[in-house]
Amino acid sequence: MTELIAPSSSASSGTNAAVTCTNCNLDNLCIPKGLVREEIDELTLLVNRNNIRQKGEPIYHAGGSFKGIIALRSGSAKLVTLDSNGNELIVDFIFPGELLGFDGLASQVHSCSAIALETVNFCHLPAQKVEQLAANTPGFSNVLLQRSCDQYESQVENMMLSRRTADERVACFILRISERLRVRGYSELEFRLTMSREEMGNHLGIAHETISRIIRNFQDRNLIEVKSKQLKITNKKELFNFYTSYSLNSPK
Amino acid sequence: MTELIAPSSSASSGTNAAVTCTNCNLDNLCIPKGLVREEIDELTLLVNRNNIRQKGEPIYHAGGSFKGIIALRSGSAKLVTLDSNGNELIVDFIFPGELLGFDGLASQVHSCSAIALETVNFCHLPAQKVEQLAANTPGFSNVLLQRSCDQYESQVENMMLSRRTADERVACFILRISERLRVRGYSELEFRLTMSREEMGNHLGIAHETISRIIRNFQDRNLIEVKSKQLKITNKKELFNFYTSYSLNSPK
DNA sequence: CGACGCTTTGAGGAGATTCAAGACACGTGG
DNA sequence: CCACGTGTCTTGAATCTCCTCAAAGCGTCG
Numbered sequence: 001m002t003e004l005i006a007p008s009s010s011a012s013s014g015t016n017a018a019v020t021c022t023n024c025n026l027d028n029l030c031i032p033k034g035l036v037r038e039e040i041d042e043l044t045l046l047v048n049r050n051n052i053r054q055k056g057e058p059i060y061h062a063g064g065s066f067k068g069i070i071a072l073r074s075g076s077a078k079l080v081t082l083d084s085n086g087n088e089l090i091v092d093f094i095f096p097g098e099l100l101g102f103d104g105l106a107s108q109v110h111s112c113s114a115i116a117l118e119t120v121n122f123c124h125l126p127a128q129k130v131e132q133l134a135a136n137t138p139g140f141s142n143v144l145l146q147r148s149c150d151q152y153e154s155q156v157e158n159m160m161l162s163r164r165t166a167d168e169r170v171a172c173f174i175l176r177i178s179e180r181l182r183v184r185g186y187s188e189l190e191f192r193l194t195m196s197r198e199e200m201g202n203h204l205g206i207a208h209e210t211i212s213r214i215i216r217n218f219q220d221r222n223l224i225e226v227k228s229k230q231l232k233i234t235n236k237k238e239l240f241n242f243y244t245s246y247s248l249n250s251p252k
Numbered sequence: 253m254t255e256l257i258a259p260s261s262s263a264s265s266g267t268n269a270a271v272t273c274t275n276c277n278l279d280n281l282c283i284p285k286g287l288v289r290e291e292i293d294e295l296t297l298l299v300n301r302n303n304i305r306q307k308g309e310p311i312y313h314a315g316g317s318f319k320g321i322i323a324l325r326s327g328s329a330k331l332v333t334l335d336s337n338g339n340e341l342i343v344d345f346i347f348p349g350e351l352l353g354f355d356g357l358a359s360q361v362h363s364c365s366a367i368a369l370e371t372v373n374f375c376h377l378p379a380q381k382v383e384q385l386a387a388n389t390p391g392f393s394n395v396l397l398q399r400s401c402d403q404y405e406s407q408v409e410n411m412m413l414s415r416r417t418a419d420e421r422v423a424c425f426i427l428r429i430s431e432r433l434r435v436r437g438y439s440e441l442e443f444r445l446t447m448s449r450e451e452m453g454n455h456l457g458i459a460h461e462t463i464s465r466i467i468r469n470f471q472d473r474n475l476i477e478v479k480s481k482q483l484k485i486t487n488k489k490e491l492f493n494f495y496t497s498y499s500l501n502s503p504k
Numbered sequence: 505c506g507a508c509g510c511t512t513t514g515a516g517g518a519g520a521t522t523c524a525a526g527a528c529a530c531g532t533g534g
Numbered sequence: 535c536c537a538c539g540t541g542t543c544t545t546g547a548a549t550c551t552c553c554t555c556a557a558a559g560c561g562t563c564g
Contacts, residue, residue, distance in 0.1 A: 083412045084496060091408055103408075106401030111408065134393075141386075141393045148400040149358035155407040156343055156355075156363065160335045162414040163457050166552065197511065205415050207553055212512050228511085228561080244336055418520065449543065459521055464544050480529070480543080 020044040029097030029184065030071045031125070034143045042137060046129040049073075051122050059100065059114040059122065066104035068127040069144075072096050075120030076194045078203075079103070081112045090203040092154075093117070093195060095180050102148055105130075117194040162205060164243070169204045170214045171243035174224065178233060190232045272296040281349030281436065282323045283377070286395045294389060298381040301325075303374050311352065311366040311374065318356035320379040321396075324348050327372030328446045330455075331355070333364045342455040344406075345369070345447060347432050354400055357382075369446040414457060416495070421456045422466045423495035426476070430485060442484045 021032050021044040032040045053059055060067045062081055077094040081103075091112055094100055100122075104110035108127075125133075133140040161169055182188035193200070197215075201208040218224045223239045225232040233239060273284050273296040284292045305311055312319045314333055329346040333355075343364055346352055352374075356362035360379075377385075385392040413421055434440035445452070449467075453460040470476045475491045477484040485491060 081408055083415070089408070089412055089415070091411060102401055103404050106398045106404075111405060134397075135390065138387065141397065145386075145393065145397050145400060146358045148397060148404075149354055151407060152355050152358075152400075152403055153363060155403060155410065156333055156341070158407065158411060159343065159414075159457075160341055162411075163335070163341070196509095208510090209512080209554085210552060213552095216512075460542090461522085461544075462520060465520095468544075 019049060021047060024073075026071070026073065026097040026184075030123075031069070031099065031140075031143055034146060035137075035139045039137050039139045043125075043133065043140070046125060046133065047071075048124040048126070051124055053116040053120050053122075055116055055118050057116050059116065059120070060104075060110055062110050062113040064104075064110050066101070066108040066110060066127050067124075068101060068130050069105075069125045070100035070114065071123040071125075072098055072100065073121045073123060076117045077120055078115050078117055078195065078199060079112045080115060088202065090195075090199055093177075093203065095177075096184050098180075099147060102151065105144070105148070117199075166204075166206045166210050167214050167217070168243040169206060170200075170211065171218070171223075171239050173200065173204055174231070174233065175236075175240060175243065178236075188233075189236065190230075193229045193231055271301060273299060276325075278323070278325065278349040278436070282375075283321070283351065283392075283395055286398060287389075287391045291389050291391045295377075295385065295392070298377060298385065299323075300376040300378070303376055305368040305372050305374075307368055307370050309368050311368065311372070312356075312362055314362050314365040316356075316362050318353070318360040318362060318379050319376075320353060320382050321357075321377045322352035322366065323375040323377075324350055324352065325373045325375060328369045329372055330367050330369055330447065330451060331364045332367060340454065342447075342451055345429075345455065347429075348436050350432075351399060354403065357396070357400070369451075418456075418458045418462050419466050419469070420495040421458060422452075422463065423470070423475075423491050425452065425456055426483070426485065427488075427492060427495065430488075440485075441488065442482075445481045445483055 021027060021030070021040050022037075024030065024032075027033070027040075031043060035043065051059075059070055059077060072094050074096050076096075077100070078090050079092045079094060079100065080088050080090050083089050091103075094114070100114050101110075103112040130144075134144065161172055164172070177191070177193075178188045181191050195203075197208040197211045200206075201211045204211075206214075215224070215226055218239070219226055221238070223233070223235045223242065225234055273279060273282070273292050274289075276282065276284075279285070279292070283295060287295065303311075311322055311329060324346050326348050328348075329352070330342050331344045331346060331352065332340050332342050335341050343355075346366070352366050353362075355364040382396075386396065413424055416424070429443070429445075430440045433443055447455075449460040449463045452458075453463045456463075458466075467476070467478055470491070471478055473490070475485070475487045475494065477486055
């Protein structure tokens with residue numbers, strides 16, 4: 001099996017040599033969030049920057065040994081695993097500033113694969129540096145623990161979502177992506193859905209045909225405008241109401 | 253609001269004064285798993301033992317400040333949260349040797365309530381001792397991180413389960429409980445379901461009427477025998493096949 | 505321009521829910 | 535000890551949501 005994560009020497013061209021964890025525009029989202037200045041300086045020295053993958057290429061593989069922590073700088077990715085029948089299950093989609101790799105931290109073996117949905121650029125903190133930092137930098141273990149515990153929340157949210165109707169799930173999905181992009185400085189009302197309908201449906205537990213029908217329905221209600229993968233939210237408030245209370249009282 | 257977790261002085265009667273984390277029969281499941289001898293000795297000194305709750309009583313409350321880590325010694329509990337419409341959602345059921353409290357570790361505020369399903373006895377590591385141990389005991393932060401990352405796995409498992417049919421979910425639910433009890437030294441084939449059908453359905457995302465119908469169906473197929481809450485697995489292999497491959501090829 | 509994959513749309517059917525009613529279990533008080 | 539009441543569990547019938555299968559439209563890339 002080929003080495004999936006290239007050493008920084010081969011990947012980091014001179015184009016962006018001045019970027020460090022201190023002056024990175026994602027420092028309020030990525031690992032540095034929660035660290036003090038000296039800790040960030042230490043982190044800066046250990047991170048491999050400017051790793052690139054094209055659409056469809058893996059960042060790491062399920063079953064492979066723990067590769068360390070990945071921070072996505074640009075682009076988007078999907079985190080997938082295989083269920084017991086060998087079917088792909090998309091656990092999450094990943095956006096800039098978000099961390100990857102926790103699926104291998106406890107057992108030292110990745111239970112998921114991370115696959116680029118478009119061209120991605122990411123930073124890589126290798127496994128042995130993770131251990132080194134965790135041992136020497138108290139703030140760092142806290143950050144890891146913090147992020148890892150956050151997944152409890154996300155587990156609960158996913159559970160709640162799986163109880164709702166297909167319409168509510170799609171509305172919620174769109175709004176969550178909107179919010180995640182907003183926090184990262186992108187437009188919250190107009191963006192590209194980088195995943196296919198199939199992938200969306202896989203993640204939400206809905207047939208892709210149903211996804212299509214629901215998106216059409218949302219357009220007919222003037223909640224959104226969709227042109228292939230390009231999406232524009234035209235009535236955010238109504239879209240939000242739709243997914244919180246539609247099933248309770250709203251007429252057809 | 254009353255203090256939910258009593259200090260050990262009031263709760264620990266003299267009946268079991270000799271129990272420590274070292275000689276506890278759950279030491280291969282609870283926090284000590286992964287710690288070396290001296291670390292366990294240190295832990296022993298900080299834990300409040302023999303806390304009791306009766307059926308229906310809370311161990312801690314959603315919305316309350318982080319109370320520390322709880323280790324269940326006997327009995328069973330449910331971990332519940334409220335969805336955005338105010339409905340109860342049962343995130344998990346808890347058995348002896350399992351840890352509780354991670355839902356408050358990151359944010360310092362519990363997002364879930366832990367409620368006893370029957371009389372429970374638990375150990376309590378108070379919040380400030382958690383911090384103290386995390387700072388001074390490298391093994392301890394690792395244990396926390398480890399357990400917390402394990403929840404990634406469980407999130408993925410839950411996601412997979414939510415894609416299966418109601419029958420498969422119930423079969424899987426029974427088998428998982430069986431396995432969790434087996435590991436803890438209880439009978440794996442005959443046990444009491446301490447939760448109601450309603451609670452089971454809530455956790456699995458199935459109406460309680462459907463739970464009843466499926467349990468009847470399993471009985472008719474001679475996979476299990478059920479008398480109210482008492483359950484006996486009579487054909488474990490078939491029950492297992494049922495949930496792994498039923499939907500693929502098996503006739504009615 | 506043609507082939508391929510992705511998306512959309514329609515029709516029919518399966519699985520699970522909801523509503524309604526009856527059976528059973530458990531605890532209380534007579 | 536039994537009658538009674540409450541809450542839980544079971545069962546049935548009607549309904550609905552979403553899936554599956556099938557086919558046609560659209561876009562993209564060689």
